[in-house]
Amino acid sequence: MSRSVQFIFAEDANKIFDCFTRIFGIRIVFFSYDGRELNAGSNLPRCRYCNMLRESFGFEKKCHTLDRKQQILSGKRGKLVAYECHGNMTEAVLPVYVVKKLIGYIMIGQFRTSDSFIRPIEASHKSRKDLNCLRKAYFETPYYSQQMVENILKLFSLLVELIVSRHLINIKSxxxxxxxxxxxxxxxxxxxxxxxxxxxxxxxxxxxxxxxxxxxxxxxxxxxxxxxxxxxxxxxxxxxxxxxxxxxxxxxxxxxxxxxxxxxxxxxxxxxxxxxxxxxx
Missing domain, CATH: 1.10.10.60 (Homeodomain-like)
Incomplete structure (x- = not known):
């Protein structure tokens, strides 16, 4: 499948994405099969914590590599993959198939399951001021208990199943x-x-x-x-x-x-x- 493939997002798919984001304050994003970000619920950007790690603390390559690795893993397994990123945030990804062919992935994140800030080891060389800013950004992210996370992931799986079964995301044919x-x-x-x-x-x-x-x-x-x-x-x-x-x-x-x-x-x-x-x- 070439990069020139165009994707079609039904109105209901956009509504599902937008509602999910508004309810949980969590990003839900569709990525193409080759890892390009194409559609985000309510156009919500990455959280400030994530942006700081990527742009100010030099995590961009590491974060991208990890996300891509988990996408590919979910495609191979054909099921949900939930994982913890380098910033100790929870993310999850599910593959999207059209007629048994992988066309992309839907991901959710980032949210925390801990109420205490764990400084990333790679950020230890930064100044106290930078670390305090990072800590503040960390606590701005949504927090959910493990039990709530399980429910969010179940709902996420059901929504992706609905999107796939109703062909709400497709390729222009x-x-x-x-x-x-x-x-x-x-x-x-x-x-x-x-x-x-x-x-x-x-x-x-x-x-x-x-x-x-x-x-x-x-x-x-x-x-x-x-x-x-x-x-x-x-x-x-x-x-x-x-x-x-x-x-x-x-x-x-x-x-x-x-x-x-x-x-x-x-x-x-x-x-x-x-x-x-x-x-x-």
């Missing part, structure tokens, strides 16, 4: 639909199901069904049948020895009688008539 159309054009001998088509371009069945008709001007099923008939007509007229049975097999329909019935239903005449019409012309 217009370009993918064009690729699907090209694939069908090149492989009239194949008969794809909607599920197979969706898997082929990493999107949902409903997205294929909706966008395909918009792009091709006809339904997914009708387009496949039309391409089979076009190929069959080419075969029928290119070689007088080609039988209906032979041609139907070459376009992926094993039963020649079914092929003939289907052809007549869509074309209004039998395939043999097409062959005769071509000869008379």
């Amino acid at each position: 217009q370009t993918s639909i064009s690729k699907l159309i090209a694939y069908i054009d090149e492989h009239p001998e194949e008969t794809l199901s909607l599920e197979e088509a969706a898997n082929l371009i990493f999107t949902s069945i409903s997205t294929v069904s909706h966008l395909f008709k918009k792009a091709a001007g006809m339904s997914f099923k009708k387009y496949q049948i039309t391409k089979k008939f076009q190929k069959a007509e080419e075969l029928l007229v290119s070689d007088s020895e080609n039988s209906i049975a032979s041609v139907s097999k070459q376009v992926g329909i094993s039963d020649p009688f079914y092929f003939s019935r289907l052809y007549k239903k869509y074309r209004g005449y039998a395939p043999k008539q097409h062959k005769r019409n071509y000869r008379s012309d």
Whole structure:
């Protein structure tokens, strides 16, 4: 999946993100599969404590590496990963899949589970003034008991499950639909199901069904049948020895009688008539 992929965030996805942030005061963010931050609930920035560690105390690379490592781990496991960052704050991440394909991650953080400030070892060389500022920023972050954290993580998991099941975060598939159309054009001998088509371009069945008709001007099923008939007509007229049975097999329909019935239903005449019409012309 290239960096040019565009993501679609349904209005309900944004509402879920915004409500979660407003209720708990915690950031909830969607990251692309390659680790780019794309959408945050209520556009809430990183907390002051986190920014101080990253920008003033030189933790930027360490924090980014740790977050990325946990994202990849959650993708491999296919489940929630909760962890403590370098600043002793709790964060959690869940992978987001579309048709069994990983498209990104949703993360929450940062919040504390301790009511006492534990100075990061790497920050020990800083002045007392800097450390006091860091301590103050630490206590500005949301605090939750371990029991409350468990409930937050359960709710977070349920919300991500809802987002995934309802396809509230998806990828823009217009370009993918064009690729699907090209694939069908090149492989009239194949008969794809909607599920197979969706898997082929990493999107949902409903997205294929909706966008395909918009792009091709006809339904997914009708387009496949039309391409089979076009190929069959080419075969029928290119070689007088080609039988209906032979041609139907070459376009992926094993039963020649079914092929003939289907052809007549869509074309209004039998395939043999097409062959005769071509000869008379």
